[in-house]
Amino acid sequence: MNAIVSTKGRYALRVMIELANNLGRKVPLKDIANDQGISLKYLESIMPPLTKAGFVTAIHGKGGGYELAVSPDECTLAEIITAVEGPILTVSCLDPEIVCERSSKCKTLPIWKGLDETINNYLSKIKLSDLLTDDIISIADE
Template sequence: MRIATKTRYALRFMIDLAEHESEGRIPMKKIAERQLISKKYLEQVVAPLSEAGLITVTRGATGGYAIARPAREITLDEIVQATEGDLYLLDCLEGSFDCPLSMRCSTQRVWKGLEHAVTSYLRGITLEDALDLEPSVD
């Protein structure tokens, strides 16, 4: 399992929005500067977040981005789902992989358990929780 750069940046983007929520709509340029991510790349990151209903987008001179729900109601799993879909440790767990050992594989339950643990962990952490995990940059 490898988390894509797009997902890592989506999480940073969402944490930034939550952290600066009191400022209202935040321009992409500000977020890009604070997160040291190119504006062009962030533009690709926001599309799936918007489609998933996690952010609101307002165009125009006074436009910007904001989280669509309170930070305490958005889980990290929702962010991962928006950018990656389901996380699979191995191809054989995805279901589309044809393995001759799948019916008698002795390790498959181990990997499914680990996959479940990761998903449960992400479902158990909200964006608000993630703010508390972030190191202070004062």
């Protein structure tokens, strides 16, 4: 089974939580790897898109590391996941780069569009700061 959110997206959230818990401090990538149990090599593929999206800054050299570039209140889970994975899609036929010959007569297409909208709306309601507390269940109930 294919997951809607891959390991890359899940790990990106863990990295962002780690950086949010260390606000104002440069965290070396090897420390994040050790703390999160993620390989350093894999993290090296996750950080460039987070940097490009403006969520983190990288300081190279001695005393360097990664630092959160935005307030945890300013970014949502949907934005973080999309930054590293691209659009969150339940089925490939919703990818705007794929032309589906059956879309005009597909009876299931509205279901997939509705599911995507539900997932994206949910993830857009949750901010990084919400993951720093234990109140995430209350957000799901709203």
